[in-house]
Amino acid sequence: MVAARTGLPVVVKGVLRPEDALRCTQAGAGAVWVSNHGGRQLDRTASTAACLPDVVAAVGDQAEVYVDGGIRTGLDVVAALALGARAVFLGRSPLLALLDGVVGVGRLHRELLALTVETLRLAGCRTPGDAPGLAAAERTTPR
Numbered sequence: 339m340v341a342a343r344t345g346l347p348v349v350v351k352g353v354l355r356p357e358d359a360l361r362c363t364q365a366g367a368g369a370v371w372v373s374n375h376g377g378r379q380l381d382r383t384a385s386t387a388a389c390l391p392d393v394v395a396a397v398g399d400q401a402e403v404y405v406d407g408g409i410r411t412g413l414d415v416v417a418a419l420a421l422g423a424r425a426v427f428l429g430r431s432p433l434l435a436l437l438d439g440v441v442g443v444g445r446l447h448r449e450l451l452a453l454t455v456e457t458l459r460l461a462g463c464r465t466p467g468d469a470p471g472l473a474a475a476e477r478t479t480p481r
């Protein structure tokens with residue numbers, strides 16, 4: 339209804355269940371954003387990486403799927419994209435980077451992009467879609 343009334347694309351953030359994602363797209367959402375809000379609401383809530391594949395499967399090509407939660411490294415980015423996310427978002431990292439102002443946030447994004455490209459190179463993949471195995475990889479770097 340919001341999408342129809344405003345003509346604006348609606349993105350629903352905080353979706354974890356495939357059936358909820360489906361209801362969002364049926365209600366006109368242009369995208370669903372798999373997020374547990376950084377785990378700040380409820381300890382032991384489901385991880386977004388675990389929820390993402392089922393949401394992607396449910397939504398199909400009806401809408402875009404985004405994800406956030408614990409994205410810190412290039413491997414995190416590649417894994418999320420390999421699991422079917424169209425885009426990843428960052429929460430705490432840019433907040434902390436803001437200590438150095440807009441310059442710090444710009445540096446963070448450039449470094450994460452470089453790490454993402456390096457991950458693809460090390461994996462011998464041209465795109466995250468070529469690297470589905472990385473999505474299941476154990477975390478190799480400390481947070």
Ligand SMILES: Cc1cc2nc3c(=O)[nH]c(=O)nc-3n(C[C@H](O)[C@H](O)[C@H](O)COP(=O)(O)O)c2cc1C
Pocket residue numbers: 351373374375376377378406407408409427428429430431433
């Ligand atoms: C200080 C802080 C405040 C936040 N406030 C909100 C909020 O008001 N609404 C919301 O949807 N998510 C909120 N979030 C969650 C972020 O939008 C985002 O989903 C989350 O931080 C992503 O995980 P990450 O921090 O591990 O990257 C907040 C996160 C932080 C760290």
